[in-house]
Amino acid sequence: MLLQMENITKMYGGFSANRSIDFSLQPGEVHAIVGENGAGKTTLMRILYGMEQPTSGTIRVDGREVTFDSPLDAIKQGIGMVHQHFMLFPSFSIAENIVIGSEPGKALRFDRRQAAEIVKGLCEKYGMKVDPEASVGSSAPGVQQRVEILKVLYQGAEVIILDEPTGVLTPLEVQDLLAAIKMLSKQGKSFILISHKLNEVLDVADRITVLRDGAVTGSVAKGETDAYQLSRMMVGRELKELNRTPAVPGDKVLELSGIGIKGSRSKAVLDDISLSVHSGEIVGIAGISGNGQSELLQVISGLMQPDQGVVSLGGKDVTGLSTRQIREQGLAHIPEDRYVWGANREATVLETGLMGHQRRMQSRGFMKGRDIREMVSRWVSKFSIKTGSLATSTQYLSGGNLQKLIVARELEQGTPFLIAAEPTRGVDIGAMETIHGELLKRRNEGTGILLVSSELSEVLKLSDRILVMYEGKIAGELRAEEATEEKLGLLMAGGSIQ
Template sequence: MSDPATDPVGLELRGVTKRFGSLVANDAVDLAVRPGEIHCLLGENGAGKSTLMNILYGLLQPDEGEIVVDGVPRQFAGPKQAIEAGIGMVHQHFMLVDVFSVAENMILGRETSRGGFLNLARARRRVRELSERYGLRVDPDAKVEDLPVGVQQRVEILKALANDAEYLIFDEPTAVLTPQEIDELIAVMRALRDEGKAIVFITHKLREVKAIADKITVIRRGAVVGQADPSDSEAKLAEMMVGHEVSLLVSKEQREVGDVRLRLEGLTVAAPNGSVVVDDLDLEVAGGEIVCIAGVQGNGQSELAEALVGTEPISRGRAYLDDRPLNRLPTSRRIELGLGYVPEDRQHDGFVGSYSVAENLVLNSYHSAPYARGLALQSQVIADSARERTAEFDIRTQSIDTPVSSLSGGNQQKVVLAREMSRPLAVLIASQPTRGVDVGAIEFLHQRLVEERDRGTAVVIISTELDEVAALADRVAVMYRGKIVGIVPPNTSREVLGLMMAGVSADEARQSAETLTIEQSGESEGVVT
């Protein structure tokens, strides 16, 4: 591990500034990373972390400031020059060609030939060599599209190491991993650090920062606001991120549930290519409870939500809302029956960015009383309602006439929730309700979801964030490859949930977790201190 007192700085950003029009994404940022150090860059979504790293990797050029590598000022016109300087990047969204093998992806962009043919044998040897060296188990001949997400990430890491990277950037690397895969990634990062690699780890997840960081730099609104220590509390780190004290706990009391309001019987949804993405799913959600659907993204959760709201067809099975069959009903009729929907991609599906706050708040009810009389909109009623909702949901905007596209991510999400939760609901489906939202807004949104439950609404939350699941759920349903592998209480351990997210049944996951605990206990008893 690095000793800050004696180790030289290997990688520096000095006064780096990046503007997009009037928006200052990075404001005179200084950052120093030493070999043998895991340096966490902590900040909210939209704080400027990824922009800064894209500058470092040559994907963007700074307007001011400089990059210094091994004491030499450098300018990167593109990633190729950054790679030549020893910088590698593991992207949040993998930069792999799905139909190519691991070995083919490894040499993509740096192909070598022998007799006019690609030298794949050399690439395979390189994959095996690096896999053994760093404990990254990967079959060089496997097609990327056939690999689990966690293994695809290993391929991304191997690509960077194959380029002899000494400085590795991990951009939100745990977003699509199970807890066990996160633990494996942390072990790999520690091994790389111990070999002398310098690692920049970008994240907004406090638990991960405390688990792995040697040093923490906190960035807020594009500027560095200070350094933190891994021993600092999560509350202190959160306060540095947002600039004020926040509560990380959700106030939620146990309550009696009511009648079943959402019932799914053998629900099956097929993708456009015919493959089954939601497979014979049974689920009941009662009024007055929150059921969280957990799982690694891409296991049918998105398609399930879209089928329930009516934007994707149900192939087989039935869905009922308060005992009314939904299968043949259009989305508009489902909304009239009390279905609320918070989509996972708010910018694409949740609002119209060029419309005002007021217009977006009535987007699914503008044609009905009291907002319309015949064909005429009631502008004053819409405006009065918008003022009430912006106050109630703490939507921070200059005016109700401001376009929603100009609001922060958290305030955009508040607009979506305010629209859906300002009418009587039977069922609320909220998909990734706090994605891209700052810590302070998360606290508010969580409390509103609990209040909706307490009104007697059946709430279904789809989330990949296990901390969010544990905080909100009355029951947790884990999805894997379109099926629910088990329904468990919210106090279920992360180890058990992680195994279930990999397809293990609830009973088998509990047994495996118990066995592992016993083995670890035996090992610790055998250690002489």
């Protein structure tokens, strides 16, 4: 056995994050760990990588008991970790990011040419293509993912931990990553894969271990299980079928007319975008990341000003207004990046929940402390947000739990119009069920929703109409009943439907 974790327990005060967990890994194996947000997956891997110390239990590598006081200790034992949020320097080149910490050169001088040659050699050896001279900051998420993997391979990793590796990748990038994992495992590398996406797990994993509430509920070989059984093991109950009735659209709550944003080299970022969303409907936007979806949402929410065109909300021209003014006109916004747009890492759970609600939660200049605590506590219970207390800093929440808090906060704004951008990114299957149900509930109550998601299955499941964006334009529109993944994929690639 290459790696064994035996009877691992991790306590935070009276809270048990991991309870007597046994886990093992064989050479060349892909072993997936699945479970709900807060089930203890990342904590277990942080212990293995030396970022946390177990309260009790032992770790063995090649049969030898080891102690990891820091990630450097884990790296020395051939264990590398690619975190959910990339640990890269955007201003550095790809080669610089890969060799950092063990830079080639003499007399304190960094040899960039040799670094580039090292990266080229890694690419040839492991079949992963990157441009050593390219800037990481200008590289697509899929490229950054490969950079992270090449970095741990350069460090000599035989065991690679991947924490939610496909959360920010396009479908094509996901396929490339899964192919790379399979290829590297055939070369003898071993992988521990933390993921919520059961279809990806079933595609690439040899074994699957399920955690719930900090304990193992089962460990099975891929051929002995399916997504239905895994989901039951994760949430401990039957998942409900989504009850989606036909939409009854009302008045327009959002209208865009001729929106344009100039880009570099005479290519527009947004090119004459016109669309509308009515009350009581969900309009989905599909498209490969980087085709203007992010800029479109920023224009609607006031984070970016268009070079041309008009944004109307509830029949009122809001073009050029501030984000606060636009929100006051009736917009709520689940942002596509929870850390950049949705929360302050230093803020508490209570403060993060209050954001956007602060004006109505005060009286005569004083905040309604009891009402605020009751409001956020209700969301924590309803969405099963795992947190030590409302005073916990959001930086200590798992990504999925922070996502659920932001979704609850924005859904409770009660506005006529809602932007839902990647609403279930990083959440588990049970939370996804809850969020989908809440979005449909708001739609049935008359809210107009603009849904942007990189998950085609999510767009197809929830949308009444689907728009496809390609190179800053609306490439096509399909009604829900005529849309398929094949048709959407064709439009997303720049093709046309006859």
